[in-house]
Amino acid sequence: MAKTTPLKTILTTIFVAAFGMPASAEGELSLLTWEGYADDSFIAAFEAETGCRVSATYVGSGEEIIAKMAAGGGVYDLITPASDITRLIIEAGFVEPVDISRIEQWENIYPQFRELDNIQMDGEYYAMPYTWGAIAFMYRNDAFETPPTSLAALFDPRNEGRIALWDDKSAIYVAARYNGDTNIYTLSDEQIAAAVETLIEQRPLVRRYWSTAGELVDLYVGGEVDISNTWAGYQSALIAAEGIEVTEFIPEENAEGWMDSWMIVDGSADNACTYPFLNMQLSEQGQCGVANVNGYSVANPVAARNCMTEEQFVALHQDDPAYLDALLMWQPLGDRMGAYVNAWNSVKSQ
């Protein structure tokens, strides 16, 4: 072992402070994930059983995961991107294959997810499906005499100043569907331009483009808005807990769906804690753990059946594969992603 001089100690301290810790030490697992995916309510037991220490860094958007990976994400072992960016992450070489023979309940995952092209390359899997849900819409019960059933409510002048919309390229998807363009993941330049026009017309009606889960909750609780899109199951529960009645709905124009999966950062398959952690997350412990914390549907309906009450099982649409099939599941946009994001920025910069 090298001798430690005071100078070396000082330099190490400076560099660790400036550039962060080196990759996880033995028995440690470092996650870059969403809030709730490593909640103490089910992680604590895992840590006690395995002796692996789990530390999580939370992100606010999928793009933040990519940005952190691109800036040198070797400090993390596992990430949980949504299905629209898994393909990009694979092609950028940030992750390594998942050995599905080491995932005990792999066969129990919804076939729709196992067949997804976005999580495979050259015959190998690069992600383990974990949770899913809809980008549903939501309204405040006491604000509408006739419950809205269509996206038209978000573009209706009668709701001026009471509308919130997710500050994300998803806004383009919403406007395109409202315009009647259902091919939301393969929009042409003309269709994107039309969506931009629609959103610019809508803008004076919008109270706020929301960006975090907590913010949308505040908007409803503070009486700022009556209708918005939402991460189904998550914010509505938090709002209900504040005593405000809201209803989620899938509009006539349909809704987007998303699926989050665990991916192994390049070089972390050797971490002895990686596969035990993945197996725990796909078991009853992890699946019901996350469903109870975040209100999301889960990827393993067999585990869900075992650990959920009948009401929860139905509420999360785990009993109804048709619900999942009907959603417009997020697709990778490839080199069109910039076009979508810039179109959305151009709406906000008008």
Added chain:
Amino acid sequence: MTLRALDRIGMGFFLGLPILWIVLFMLVPYGVLLTYSFWIKSYPLFEPAFQFGNYLTLLNEPQYLSVIGRTLKIAVIVSVTALVLAYPFAYFLVFRLKNVTIRKVLFFGVIAPLWVSYLLRAYLWKTILGTQGVLNSTLMGLGIISEPLDIFLYSQAAMVITLTYIFIPFMVMPIYAALEKIPRNLDEASADLGQSSWTTFWRVTVPLSLPGVVAGFTLTFCLCFGDFVAAFLVGGPDGLMVANVITSQFGAALNWPLGSALAVVMLVVVLAIISLSDRFEQRTKVQF
């Protein structure tokens, strides 16, 4: 080793560290930023190149100029508002307030919020300006309005209020310092020469305090110009600022080259303003 050699090593260390710091944490990052701005976006990430496409995009797509224009507008409004509030306040503290203790208390009253987290202060304005916030409840309690107004929050006005509140210490401090340096006997001399206190204020005090005003204005303006938290927390659908677009290029759009080009443009604007204000300050400088 001779004493002199040791001395030289000590001196080298003394000067070397700050230089190393500047090179490592300022010049190198700026260089990296400039380099990235010539790279090219190429799925999945980006590739090294030397081309001006990113800068051309900034010129050709109206969204970038319009956002820069909006950011300049908000920065000017905030700086002017802060000046109009800060100058009379600093003047009152320095020239009218006789009690030194009260003067100190009031001065620290303005500076103290700097010790509170910027985010927390910006967040607080949400609770004040909201539809069910403190401002609306007060106005309704006083019977001035019957329905809560929603114009206070999620608007450019909310951003101006928040930014003015947050950056006003940077206006007060240099003006206070400039006013304090003005010798009192100049006032008396002006009065002896038969000038009214109004004339004295405009022809003696104001010109002598100009360097402080310029410094305060520059600081406030540059801080505002680069801000993205106000738009994020209290801005409305029309609140996007340049820094927010840069964030989005480094995140959602995954176009670091374009984001870098925008950051370089921003840096140039800020440097231009600083050198302008520096030149102005040199010209207005007075030796006592």
